Amino acid sequence: MNLTVKNIVRFVLFFVLQVLVLNQIEIGTGAQIMIYPLFIFLLPVELNVIFLMAIGFALGICIDAMSNTYGLHASSLLTMAYLRPAIFRIFAPRDGYDALLETNLYTMGSKWFVKTFGILLLVHHFWFFMLEMFKLNEVLYVFQKTGLSALISFLISVFLQFLFLRKPKRNEA
């Protein structure tokens, strides 16, 4: 499938899944499942950061419009998109990224995925909950919410990749 079409379909699917399913699930203790950062994460590596931020902002605004958060999701997703190239550069493999492969759990290995996606997801969640509470004396509660939500979001993101992404065939000599 064409890369653009594939990502547009993904955009819609992530949006619908987040707004109509995951936003309705409430686990208690303030945890909130947010898997749409995975969409930004899975976009092609060589995509310009300007496009990355524009797409992130657009997806965030769409989710905001459906959950009465007025720009909160947009702001945190924008931050994550802005930081993605830097994090990718830090954890780049020895011979650089393969431009043809998608940067998912299978192609890059679980160790790399845990590090990069873990950091980006934590940044996204921390930014989100910090702005949502916006009080310094509740910072412990923000940490609790961030940690718990990031853990659940991470597990669900991994699970989604197990479900929908196919393992690339390796032709070893």
Place this chain on the structure above:
Amino acid sequence: MRNFLAFIRRFRVLLLFVLLQGLALSMYFTFLTFPRSQYMTTASYISGHAFEFTNNITQYLHLKKNNTALQKENVRLRSKLPQNLLQLDREYITINDTLHRIQYEYLPARVINSTHSKRNNYFTIDIGSSQRVERGMGVISSKGVIGVIQNVSENFAVVRTCLTEKVRIAAMIESTGEHGFIDWKGENSKYGTLSGISNDSKIKKWDAVVTRGSAGMFPQGIPIGKIVSSIIIEGKPLWDITLLFAENFRTVQRVYVVKNQLSREQAQLEAHHQSTNTQ
């Protein structure tokens, strides 16, 4: 000029980031305090209809609980009907009651989208300005207070529930008449706080907290919750009272919007009073 363009080209990523971030944050903070339009909320046309569609599928999940609650309310109201009362004095029968006039009307509505674990939680209901809903009207359920209308579109409205920071619903303790405001600390959707009660008064556990009816949003005496605990705030002569909400915000589906027919009169009088005081 060339330097300026070079500067922009050099820092274009950072500049775009700051620009978009500023846009998002200014939107977030202005809408949080002054909600002006309904386009970015769940009251808008598209999201309203989307949530109505999903609610039509999922509303059966809490149907049993809601039906029992409504039936209980019916029993309570039915017991107040005149035909169920024994008439003690047969001399006077009033047919046209001219001493009472309806002040509050109730518009039934269905909750089509709700959250309860965020810092500020909103409900979307399926009636709007075409059903004469206006911003600032109160919303109650069969068990107690839900919140205040925040945004209205043609067919939908967003309710700022008791589970928001600074919902500021005027409340009083039913037995003593001491009054304060309802707030929510953001941790548990079952418990809220009542602030502004002076600590020279005694607080009894399980005393009912009801609406004060001072702002004209709610009639007086609609239950909000029951007092669970009270601590003295350090350095202030005030109680920090925790109350258990009467309504379970997680399962509520049917609500009523309170329409006060005299609200305009009260607002006019109070505005007039304020303007003459400042002169």
